[in-house]
Amino acid sequence: MAEVKLFRSWSSSFALRIVWALKLKGVPYDTIFEDLSSKSSLLLQYNPIHKKVPVLVHNGKSIVESLVILEYIEETWKQNPLLPEDPHDRATARFWAQFGDDKVFPPVLDVLRNEGKEQEEGIVKAKESLKYLEEELKGKKFFGGEKIGFADIALGWLAHHENVFEEVTGITLIAEDEFPLLSEWRKTFPDAPVIKENWPPRDKLVTKFQAIREQALVQKLKMAEK
């Protein structure tokens, strides 16, 4: 069997997508954990352009960028497909995956890393985007329909990491009364086989993101003082 290696960090939600995809398809692989504050020469060799995780190495060739890796995995290992068959449905799944990265993640991160006016703006933008996701879940259990699909995997961080952000900031973005379907999905998705066995430890994430928030706020103060 060809060798599959995954470079990841313990906390990266992007790398987690690849863990899920490989495990859902039953693809055996080796994990190399990276300390992102001190990147290995191997990681830099395999991802010279972006120098980030995740990196998938298959047959000695590296593939980077999590959504690109997901497509590669889907095309290389055909069991348990993550994308539907119909081209329009496939395009829709791709659209929402990209939407998460472009329109949901950045404002959510802004809420984590800011306070005051900038945080308020982040909250507004995040909720605007979340409304579209809520709409997309109408009549569906998962974004993929009856079972987990490409978009669920791409958006999966909303069911865990985002939860942690809410605890750290004290700000609830996905409230049950405002986003009933998303709230439900946030309970169902983490409970699914494979998904539930692979979350990074929550308390460690809380500590990590607390530190990130503090550091970001201190930096903003420093810049304001200049």
Added chain:
Amino acid sequence: MSGETVELLGHWASPSALRVKWTLKLKEIEYEYVEEDLANKSPLHLEYNPVHKKIPVLVHGGKPLAESLVILEYLDETWKRNPILPDDPYERAQARFWARFVDDKCAPSILSAFTKKGEEKEKAGKEARENLKILESGLGKKQFFGGESIGFVDIAAGWIGLWARMVEEIADVNIIDTETMPLLDAWFRRVLQVPILKECLPPQDRLLEHNKGFYKNLTGGSS
């Protein structure tokens, strides 16, 4: 399924719409083009793309799709003639990587170089050139990113050859450096000469005026 009507909602000066036009042309797909007045978005457009309210939107058999790279993949999967993505999964991953690199890195830095002033403009220009230099590494010595003939990345990146030169002229900042990126520079010229692509290009003098106007509104200055 491929027998149903195809509509493209676009704008004549949009590089993203151009990508879709190029692909439709390459695959010989018959379609109806609807020019969107972006200042006054039609109810049709808002209905079809409520999420981004942007063009291009492809409507096939009444079902809309947005985001140019998503549309390109859809077209490739639905119409098999003249494929734009290769067969091999690794090669496909490479193509997707470079297309995303154009959107995530090249385009924003080029836009920054266009809209910023002074030191910030120079910094953005430098970043844009660095990103294009990296893009060149994806091309290497090939004729096109797609190899012997144009493919996904050529279609995704070709617009830069036209738009970047306009940014250079209007904003007085260097984006495409012939000396440091000779292969990419040659590719820009080559790809825009490909007949199918060339005939879809917007009229250049009109585009220049349009972008000059854009520049004036954005920066409050003239070139």
